[in-house]
Each structure stands twice: as C-alpha cells, then as structure tokens.
Amino acid sequence: MTMQSHAAADLDVNTPAVAAVKASMQNRHQLLSAHYQSGAVGLTADGFVAVKDAGLVPLSQRSALAALVKDENADRGRLYQGIAAANGHPEWEGEIQRTFAQRWIDRAQTGWLVQRDGQWVKK
Template identity: 40%
Template sequence: MRRWMGVPVAAVMLTACVTINVYFPAAEAKEAAKEFVEKVIGDTPAAQPDAKPADGGKPGGSASLQRPSLQWGQLASRIDWWSVAGIGSARAQSPDISIKTPAIQAIQSRMAQRFDSQLRAQFDSGALGFASNGTVSVRDAAKIPLSDRVGVNQAVADQNRDSNAVYKEIAVANNHPEWEGQIRQVFSRQWIESAKGGWWYQDGGGAWKQK
C-alpha cells in the first residue's frame, strides 16, 4: 500500500518540473517578413495555381481509397500518453507569425504607397539605402534635388516611424512582445535581401554596400 501512495505525489512533482519552451519561429518569421517587404517595395510574386491531385480528383482514384485500419500497436505509438495522464508535452508547437491584423495591414499600405511615390526614385539614384537596423537612411543627400530634400527627409522619418511600429505590432499581435527585437532582425535582413540590384544597404558593421 505504501508503494502506491507515493505514485500521486511523484506525478505531481513530475508535472511541476515540465516547462513549456516556446521558441522564436525563425522560418515562419522570415516568410512573413518576405511577404510584407515585397509588397511594400512592389515585388510580390504572382500566386501559383493550386496543383491538381495526381488522380485528377475523380471518384475511385487513389485519393478516394480508404486507408486500412490501424493496428493497436500503431495506434498506441501515436498517442501522447503523458498528455493522457495530465502531465502534458514539454515541447511547444511552433506558432505561425501573423501579419494579417488590421493595424499591421494599415501600416503596410502606408509604407507601400510612400515607398512608391516618394522613396523609390531616391533608392534608384543611390540617395537612400536600407540601414542595418531595419530602417531607411539618407546615404547621400547630395543626390536629392534641393527642392525635394525637405519632402524626402519627412518621408524617410515617416517610413521609419512605421517600420518601428510594425516590428512591435507584429510581436504584440502574435502574443509575444518579447520577440520585437528578433522580428526587427529578421526584417532587417529581408529588406536587404529583397532590395533591387543597384540599391544600397548597410552591412553589420555599418559600411555601405551596393547590391
């Protein structure tokens, strides 16, 4: 009897020791950043048509065949017995990175419009470049016509304000505000990766390079 009395206590202690490790989903963040950035700079790739099933989706094809029932041994191997026992899994499922909230999409729309109307020409001329911290920087003010400098500087400031806001908003929208710094890093790399040939960017040491 004494041996069995210790089992509930041991189960409670084991449950307390299990911690859920929610890690930063870097791959998902990169995909989200690519979608966001390429829409802002106007290089969103065309959607690919859905692939048809190998059997054409016709009745009687391989997709319509019923799978044989699982044997007990196979079924048992797929059950998380720790979860059944109430202890839970120690491995957290990787969350997706959502950029579809109204606030994020509103920022994206503003950034895309501003980039196309005021910033693109300055990137083409080499006046502007992507800074290493995920913002836009004036690289060579002399390349901006004197009559346009005030407007361009204001557009750069507005673009950077929106950039900083969206990194925070994405982290908050995905229920992990502590991810803001990592979101910024992923976006910083993506702006450079999506930049067109001839545009300028800063490397990790702050030196300007032309793509």
C-alpha cells in the first residue's frame, strides 16, 4: 500500500528521536549554508546533499566539507526513517523521503544548486 491510500503522514511529528535529528541538522545548516551559496554543495532530487564542485572549497577544507555532507545525509536518512516509524508506517519511508526532497528543493534559496530531472540547475 502507498501512503496515499491512508491518511496523510504527519511530516511534522516530533518524537524525541526526530527532534534530535532536526536539531543536529539545524546546527549543521549554518556550516553548510555558505557551501550552498557558492555552488560547492547542492540538493539532490532524492532528498540528500551532494558535493557538486569541491574545487570551490580550499583544499584544506575539503575533508571537513565531505564530513559535513556525510553527517547531513546520515541525519536525513534518520529523519525519513524516524518520521515513518513515528507515523506507525515504516514502509512509508521512501514516500516521506520523496516529499522532503521536493520540499527542500522548493525552499532552496535563489542561486543554490538543485537536481531537477537528473540535471543540476541553479535555482
């Protein structure tokens, strides 16, 4: 069954686990923001973050950026899983992920790189 065959999932559910992931992501966003602006990092169509152009980051900072992206993507995975579980439907994880992917792309600031139809474009 798909999520559409049930009442809509509560995407704002706030269990302690989901709240912890959101807080971690919020703290990291401050660090990622400059990289979104520069085009070094972009939002993927599948709800994650990718290093798009490491050359825009000084060599001495590239490993730190890679670690930020890795941690962000791990938290995003935990967020999708946590929201699905909190709704009592772990099988909804994929649909929740797709919904968040679209939300984040829609809310991206002008100039950020986002994936649309398999292509990277500036919003």
